[in-house]
Amino acid sequence: MKKTLRIAVQKSGRLSEQSLKLMNECGIRFNNGKSRLKAVSYNFPAEFLFLRDDDIPGYVEDGVADLGLVGENEMAEKAKDIELIKKLGFSKCRLSLAIPRDKEYHGPAYFQDTNIATSYPRILNQYLENQNISAQIHEISGSVEIAPSIGLADAVCDIVSSGSTLLSNGLKEVETIFKSETVLIGNHTALVEKKDLIDQLVFRINSVLTGKGNKYILLNAPDEATQAIVDLLPGMRSPTIVPLAMSGWNSIHSVVEEDQFWEVIEKLKEAGAEGILVVPIEKMIL
Numbered sequence: 001m002k003k004t005l006r007i008a009v010q011k012s013g014r015l016s017e018q019s020l021k022l023m024n025e026c027g028i029r030f031n032n033g034k035s036r037l038k039a040v041s042y043n044f045p046a047e048f049l050f051l052r053d054d055d056i057p058g059y060v061e062d063g064v065a066d067l068g069l070v071g072e073n074e075m076a077e078k079a080k081d082i083e084l085i086k087k088l089g090f091s092k093c094r095l096s097l098a099i100p101r102d103k104e105y106h107g108p109a110y111f112q113d114t115n116i117a118t119s120y121p122r123i124l125n126q127y128l129e130n131q132n133i134s135a136q137i138h139e140i141s142g143s144v145e146i147a148p149s150i151g152l153a154d155a156v157c158d159i160v161s162s163g164s165t166l167l168s169n170g171l172k173e174v175e176t177i178f179k180s181e182t183v184l185i186g187n188h189t190a191l192v193e194k195k196d197l198i199d200q201l202v203f204r205i206n207s208v209l210t211g212k213g214n215k216y217i218l219l220n221a222p223d224e225a226t227q228a229i230v231d232l233l234p235g236m237r238s239p240t241i242v243p244l245a246m247s248g249w250n251s252i253h254s255v256v257e258e259d260q261f262w263e264v265i266e267k268l269k270e271a272g273a274e275g276i277l278v279v280p281i282e283k284m285i286l
């Protein structure tokens with residue numbers, strides 16, 4: 001029988017759109033049926049299961065799905081026997097402790113004998129144990145941020161991204177206890193039995209993510225500035241130099257990491273580069 005990869009993605013929520021976009025960028029196409037419980041790709045042996053994010057680690061452990069795209073926070077909280085294959089770099093957030101804004105804070109000892117509301121009791125408990133702090137954990141499944149104002153808890157431990165939810169509920173973030181982004185998780189058996197397909201998918205994901213982390217750069221330089229500019233540009237192996245129609249000038253092409261980009265551009269300008277073009281890279285295979 002022909003093998004098919006079953007990939008669990010969030011049905012609707014913060015991860016859905018970007019999870020599907022990544023699959024699309026990997027060249028995996030499928031018709032998104034109306035029911036949206038399942039979709040089968042017509043150009044890659046994969047089917048997608050649309051699930052609640054909370055259920056994804058469990059379904060991957062059980063083998064209902066071979067792979068899943070889920071927040072690292074959910075993966076850690078559910079503590080299932082699954083493998084983290086790759087961090088995917090989107091939906092970044094953090095799990096933080098927050099207290100009423102008017103309270104003074106001098107360190108984690110603040111939480112001794114307090115009552116903390118959270119949807120992440122396991123991660124919080126781990127943190128408190130590591131800090132040797134004994135506190136009451138009050139598990140609630142949603143709207144954690146309102147717990148202190150209604151007298152349900154002294155503090156909260158919740159997901160933060162911009163921080164505006166905490167702010168508008170009169171809270172301040174005092175400790176980050178876990179950093180999260182979307183991750184690709186896998187079932188142990190599938191990683192062996194469907195290794196070839198999983199390797200193909202991971203290869204595609206790597207080429208998309210590496211492409212996103214780099215820019216293709218083209219610029220013009222006079223002969224006398226060319227060597228200095230080449231020295232500033234590492235490139236994949238080394239930069240390409242093509243003569244311009246106007247004698248004494250070259251076009252130089254290279255690849256620059258997104259993180260170093262602005263710094264390199266400044267130096268290139270100082271070295272005499274002109275007409276700098278920066279182009280996004282769709283895929284990059286090293």
Ligand code: PRT
Pocket residue numbers: 010011012013014015051052053054070071072073074091092093158159160161162163164165166180181182
């Ligand atoms: O229905 P289902 O169970 O599938 O979805 P869900 O409602 O449980 O999850 P969803 O879609 O809200 O979040 C899915 C995942 O997105 C989380 O598990 C995190 O990994 C990630 N993520 C990234 C976030 C946020 N950013 C985020 N800001 N998850 C939640 N929030 C919430 C947070 O709980 C708080 O209420 O947003 C608020 C804080 O945001 P700021 O910007 O005000 O700080």
Ligand code: ZN
Pocket residue numbers: 052053054
């Ligand atoms: Zn959920």
